[in-house]
Amino acid sequence: MGFVQGLVCRECHRAYPAEALHVCDYCFGPLEVAYDYDAIAARVTKERIGAGPPSIWRYVDLLPVAGPAGADLNPGFTPLVRADRLGAELGLGELWLKDDTRNPTGSFKDRVVGVALTKARELGLKVAACASTGNLANAVAAAAARAGMESYVFIPANLERVKVATTAVFGGHLVAVEGNYDDVNRLCAELASDRPEWAFVNVNIRPYYSEGSKTLAFEVAEQLGWQLPDHVVVPIASGSQLTKIHKGFGELAKVGLVEPHPVRVSGAQALGCSPVATAFAEGSDTIRPVRPDTIAKSLAIGNPADGWYALEVVRSSGGRIGAVSDAEILEAISLLARTEGIFAETAGGVTIATLAKLAAEGAIGTDERVVAYVTGNGLKTVEALGDAVGPSYVIPPSLEAFVAADRAAGGIR
Numbered sequence: 001m002g003f004v005q006g007l008v009c010r011e012c013h014r015a016y017p018a019e020a021l022h023v024c025d026y027c028f029g030p031l032e033v034a035y036d037y038d039a040i041a042a043r044v045t046k047e048r049i050g051a052g053p054p055s056i057w058r059y060v061d062l063l064p065v066a067g068p069a070g071a072d073l074n075p076g077f078t079p080l081v082r083a084d085r086l087g088a089e090l091g092l093g094e095l096w097l098k099d100d101t102r103n104p105t106g107s108f109k110d111r112v113v114g115v116a117l118t119k120a121r122e123l124g125l126k127v128a129a130c131a132s133t134g135n136l137a138n139a140v141a142a143a144a145a146r147a148g149m150e151s152y153v154f155i156p157a158n159l160e161r162v163k164v165a166t167t168a169v170f171g172g173h174l175v176a177v178e179g180n181y182d183d184v185n186r187l188c189a190e191l192a193s194d195r196p197e198w199a200f201v202n203v204n205i206r207p208y209y210s211e212g213s214k215t216l217a218f219e220v221a222e223q224l225g226w227q228l229p230d231h232v233v234v235p236i237a238s239g240s241q242l243t244k245i246h247k248g249f250g251e252l253a254k255v256g257l258v259e260p261h262p263v264r265v266s267g268a269q270a271l272g273c274s275p276v277a278t279a280f281a282e283g284s285d286t287i288r289p290v291r292p293d294t295i296a297k298s299l300a301i302g303n304p305a306d307g308w309y310a311l312e313v314v315r316s317s318g319g320r321i322g323a324v325s326d327a328e329i330l331e332a333i334s335l336l337a338r339t340e341g342i343f344a345e346t347a348g349g350v351t352i353a354t355l356a357k358l359a360a361e362g363a364i365g366t367d368e369r370v371v372a373y374v375t376g377n378g379l380k381t382v383e384a385l386g387d388a389v390g391p392s393y394v395i396p397p398s399l400e401a402f403v404a405a406d407r408a409a410g411g412i413r
Contacts, residue, residue: 003035003036003037003039003040003043003061004018004033004034004035004036004064005018005034005035005036006018006034007019007021007031007032007033007034007207008031008032008033008034009024009026009027009029009030009031009032010029010030010031010032010309011024011027011029011030012024012026012027012029014026014027015034016031018033018064019123020120020123020125020196020199020204020205021204021207022203022204022205022206022207030206030207030305030306031207032207033064033207033208033211035062035064035251037251037254037255040061040062040255041254041255041256043061044061044062044255044257046222046226046257048061049222049257050222053074054074054077055074055075055076055077056074056075056076056077056111056114056115056212056215057072057074057076057114058077059214059215059218062214062218062248062251062255063115063211063212063214063215064115064119064207064208064211065115065118065119065122065208066122067118068114068118071146071147071148072114072118072143072146072147073104073105073110073114073142073143073146074104074114075103075104075110075111075113075114076103076110076111076114076215076219077219078098078099078100078101078102078103078219079098079099079102080096080097080098080099080219080220080223080224080371081096081097081098081099081340081342082095082096083095083096083097083339083340083372085339085340086335086336086339086340086352087370089335089339090355090356090359090360091359091360091366092359092364092366092368092370093365093366093367093368093369094368094369094370095370095371095372096220096224096229096369096370096371096372097336097340097342097371097372097373097374098216098219098220098371098372098373098374099342099374100216100373100374100375100376101342101343101344101345101348101374101376101377101378104139104142105135105138105139105142105166106135106138106376106377106379106380107135107138107139107298107345107375107376107377107380108135108213108216108241108373108375108376109135109136109138109139110139110142110143111212111213111215111216112136112139112201112209112210112211112212112213113136113139113140113143113201113209113212114143114212115208115209115211115212116128116199116201116202116205116208116209116212117140117143117144117147117149117199117201119199119205119208119209120149120199120201120205121147121149123199125197125198125199125205126149126150126197127149127150127151127152127195127197127198127199128140128143128144128147128149128150128151128152128172128198128199128201129151129152129153129154129188129191129192129198129199129200129201130153130154130188130200130201130202131154131155131181131184131185131187131188131200131202131203132153132154132155132181132184132202133155133156133159133181133237133297133298133299133300133301134155134159134160134163134167134297134298134380135163135298135345135375135376135380136201136202137153137155137159137163137167137174138163138166138167138380140153140172140201141153141167141168141169141170141171141172141174142170144170144172145170145171145172150172150173151170151172151173152172152173152175152198153167153172153173153174153175154175154177154184154187154188155167155174155175155176155177155184156176156177156179156180156181156183156184156297157176157177157178157179159176159297160297160380160381160383160384161383162379162380162381162382162383163380163381164176166380180291180292180300180302181292181300181301181302182289182301182302182303185202185301188200188202188203189203192204202238210240210244210306211244212244213240213241213244213245213248214244214245214247214248214251215248216241216244216245216248216373217244217245217246217247217248217249217251217252218248218252220232220371221249221252221257221258224369226257226258227258227259227261228249228252228253228258228259228261228263229263229369229370229371230261230262230263230264230365230368230369230370231263231264231265231266231319231364231365231368231369231370231371232245232263232264232265232266232370232371232372232373233266233267233268233351233354233355233358233370233371233372233373234265234266234267234268234351234373235267235268235269235299235347235348235350235351235373235375236267236268236269236276236277236299236304236307236310236321237298237299237300237301237304237347238301238304238305238306238307239267239276239304239305239306239307239308239309239310239311240305240306240310241373241375242265242267242306242310242313242314243306243309243310243313245265245373246263246265246313246317249263262317262318263317264317264318264319264368265313265314265317265319266314266319266320266321266322266354266358266363266364267280267310267314267319267320267321267322267354268321268322268323268324268350268351268353268354268355269299269321269322269323269324269350269354270294270295270296270299270300270323270324270325270326270329270346270350271294271323271324271325271326272292272293272294272295272296272300272326273290273292273293273294273296273299273300273301273302274290274323275287275288275289275290275302275303275304275307276304276307276310276311276321277321277322277323278290278323279307279311280311280314280315280320280321281321281323285308285311287304287307287308287311289302289303290302290303294326294329294346295326295329295330295346295381295384296326296329296346296347296349296350297346297381298345298346298347298376298380298381299346299347299350320358320363322353322354322357322358323354324350324353324354324357328349328353328356328357329346329349329350329353330349330384330385330388331349331353332348332349332350332351332352332353332356333346333348333349333352333378333385334388334389335352335356336348336349336352336374337378342374343377343378343379344374344376344377344378345375345376345377345378345379345380345381346381346384347375347376348374348375348376348378351372351373351374351375352372352374355370355372392409393405393406393408393409
């Protein structure tokens, strides 16, 4: 198990063995992986990482597994793109985009699933399962197929058709549940108790699964020449990704791979599902569950499991949490595409729209090195665009028709 010491409760700090556990028996707090950082520091080096594979597995010494077991999709090590044109539009000095649209199934979920299923196989579990708003469904179904594991994926019945098709194609069991994600998640929590021999990646395997998001911090630091950014903007669904990116930056400093440097962490939510942003705006520690109503379905978690921890990270780091409308999300998808050639799903639109809002409010300094996380491919949520995009004009097949139409549209002569 590499340098894993076990699991520890995030609330009462009781210790547990590194098994398929996720909740403290004493206080019902969430469990988190504990590491021997001194041992990691004695082994890990920039050279050792650089000699590793171009995937999340180059950071295996900082992950809760011994290494990839058998067939794997090799997610991660996606591009960090200098976004000068988008930065200029938003009035930012140095902007980078972590482009996780390039992962095997088109989202960052391939990272967390890679770690989760590797851990599941280490624990002898043979069935992969999850509750999902879409991206996780794709990742679990694909990774399980690659590994030769049986899979059961549970989704809301109203999920985007593309995400349904790109899950079903991998041949596992796809179960559509009448209800929203929180209803699906409750069902999976019951099933995880009823079928402990199954690996529910975001339930009983969650402590290990969530650690995969740290690789989003590790890669950014390495791609910036082993330096930490000043400010990052991260979408919030459950809140786990944001907290683990923050943890990843801290771990790099702890084991001596980077110079310690404060990183401001800001969060992004859709107005139609913004319980964490609401708590931040109200200065409250209470995150009130909501019923999601937004086109950003991959972020539509009305009762975020790690919402309070995300709120704590943002506040302690000096960041902000913004919430944006569906119209702003669609506008941001187009803005990102036309300035940087990256087609993001609706969650990416939430991130870029929030980045724009924070920049306009002066919440991001022009002297800050900023990284925005684009976590999923726009091909997954094409239907959300509706009639917002389409042909510039429709013409008969003749030169004269083209010239006339292009002139009328103000085209290039």
